[in-house]
Amino acid sequence: MCCDIRPRLILASGSPRRRDILKALGLEFEVKVPEPGAEPQCLHTREALSCLDNEGTDVREDGSGYEEQVRSFCDESANVCLRLQNAEQAGALMTSIAEARLSALAKAENAAERIMREGGGESPAICLGADTVVVHDRAVLGKPRSDGDALAMLKELSGKWHHVVTGTAAVSLPEMRSLSSCAVTAVKFRTLAEEDILAYIRTGHPMDKAGAYGIQELGSLFVERVDGCYFNVVGLPVTVINGMLGRLGWDILKLRKSKA
Numbered sequence: 001m002c003c004d005i006r007p008r009l010i011l012a013s014g015s016p017r018r019r020d021i022l023k024a025l026g027l028e029f030e031v032k033v034p035e036p037g038a039e040p041q042c043l044h045t046r047e048a049l050s051c052l053d054n055e056g057t058d059v060r061e062d063g064s065g066y067e068e069q070v071r072s073f074c075d076e077s078a079n080v081c082l083r084l085q086n087a088e089q090a091g092a093l094m095t096s097i098a099e100a101r102l103s104a105l106a107k108a109e110n111a112a113e114r115i116m117r118e119g120g121g122e123s124p125a126i127c128l129g130a131d132t133v134v135v136h137d138r139a140v141l142g143k144p145r146s147d148g149d150a151l152a153m154l155k156e157l158s159g160k161w162h163h164v165v166t167g168t169a170a171v172s173l174p175e176m177r178s179l180s181s182c183a184v185t186a187v188k189f190r191t192l193a194e195e196d197i198l199a200y201i202r203t204g205h206p207m208d209k210a211g212a213y214g215i216q217e218l219g220s221l222f223v224e225r226v227d228g229c230y231f232n233v234v235g236l237p238v239t240v241i242n243g244m245l246g247r248l249g250w251d252i253l254k255l256r257k258s259k260a
Contacts, residue, residue, distance in 0.1 A: 005124050007125050007250070007255075008029075008120075009028065009128070010127040010128065011029050011031050012033075012111035013128075013129065013130055017214070018130060021234060021235070027255055028257045032111040032115075032127070035110055038107055066089075069090055069094075070082060070084070070094055074181075079185075079228065082184060083163070088137075092135060096165045097165055100165050100167025101182055102167070104130050104169040105169040107130070108170060108178070109171055112173055121173055123174070124172070124174070125172070126170055126173075126248060127172075130169070131166065132166040132232075134164055141156075141157075143210055143212075144212045150206040150207065154197045155194070158191055160188065162189075163185065165183070166237055167180065168181050168237065185226060187225070188224045189224060190222060200219070206219070215230070
């Protein structure tokens with residue numbers, strides 16, 4: 001990509017939290033919410049990588065012997081922090097990483113294809129996609145569908161570690177070059193009283209967030225420890241995004257709007 005012409009930056013997401021992160025970085029960008037059907041239909045299946053072979057694996061009591069297998073599944077630019085206990089957890093996490101990266105790429109490609117249909121495909125542009133899920137044990141926790149669903153999720157996370165996975169992707173125009181990566185952050189909740197969970201649910205905050213909480217607001221009251229990228233838990237791992245932009249000949253500092 002030519003470094004003399006600053007590309008349009010397109011966020012292929014309707015998430016207000018992702019918009020807030022890009023704004024805080026001083027970036028000018030457009031939003032193109034993915035069209036219906038843009039995401040792959042295979043998301044959140046457990047078959048592909050649900051089990052790993054234990055034989056020949058150096059497994060310690062805390063399960064960290066599986067970390068190398070999970071890390072080898074990610075690209076070198078990924079930001080990964082893990083708290084694994086067994087092979088099944090590692091398999092579920094690897095599946096979630098693959099699905100999140102696939103979903104993020106589909107969103108970014110959808111935005112790029114729309115730009116081309118609109119006649120803007122000849123001008124430099126970078127489309128960013130992201131997909132965030134919460135993984136606890138072998139289960140993927142998406143956005144709750146009801147108050148009861150949120151209550152069940154937060155009870156399950158109470159007093160335990162879980163992983164937040166964000167798949168990321170960038171598609172550059174006009175060459176349609178695509179990249180994908182991921183971030184994994186380990187988060188531990190304090191032990192929660194049911195009355196605190198119900199009070200949080202009454203605020204309405206859990207309903208549009210994977211895992212039924214947002215670390216950037218009242219959900220932070222439940223978080224005891226974070227191991228890894230905070231911005232990944234919010235929904236957009238900044239260092240991973242910057243690394244992908246660097247591979248496309250740009251980075252966040254180069255793309256920031258100039259001050260008058």
